Amino acid sequence: MQHPPGQRICHGKLLEFARVNNEAAFHYAHELAGVKSPTEMVEITTRHAREQLAVLTAQAKELATLGQQATLKAAEPFKNGGTKGFT
Numbered sequence: 001m002q003h004p005p006g007q008r009i010c011h012g013k014l015l016e017f018a019r020v021n022n023e024a025a026f027h028y029a030h031e032l033a034g035v036k037s038p039t040e041m042v043e044i045t046t047r048h049a050r051e052q053l054a055v056l057t058a059q060a061k062e063l064a065t066l067g068q069q070a071t072l073k074a075a076e077p078f079k080n081g082g083t084k085g086f087t
Contacts, residue, residue, distance in 0.1 A: 010066050017059045024052060 028048045035041045 007070065010063065010070065013063060013066060017063075020055065020059075021052075024048070024055065 028044070031044045031048075032041065035044065
């Protein structure tokens with residue numbers, strides 16, 4: 001079974017997002033491993049949380065846009081009463 005192009009694009013984006021988020025988590029863990037004080041840990045954690053919130057917000061917006069585009073593309077055959085897509 002062949003998947004629609006929109007679905008393939010969304011899956012590709014999800015894999016890209018997973019890679020980016022995993023790299024950020026490993027970088028965060030690496031930074032925490034070198035912490036010398038509780039204050040430094042709080043600073044690193046706060047910075048990481050702020051950066052990840054921005055990244056996750058952008059990722060969610062991008063995924064929502066892709067989903068909307070895929071939905072509109074999938075609905076095209078049903079425009080004009082659905083007769084256009086089935087002739």
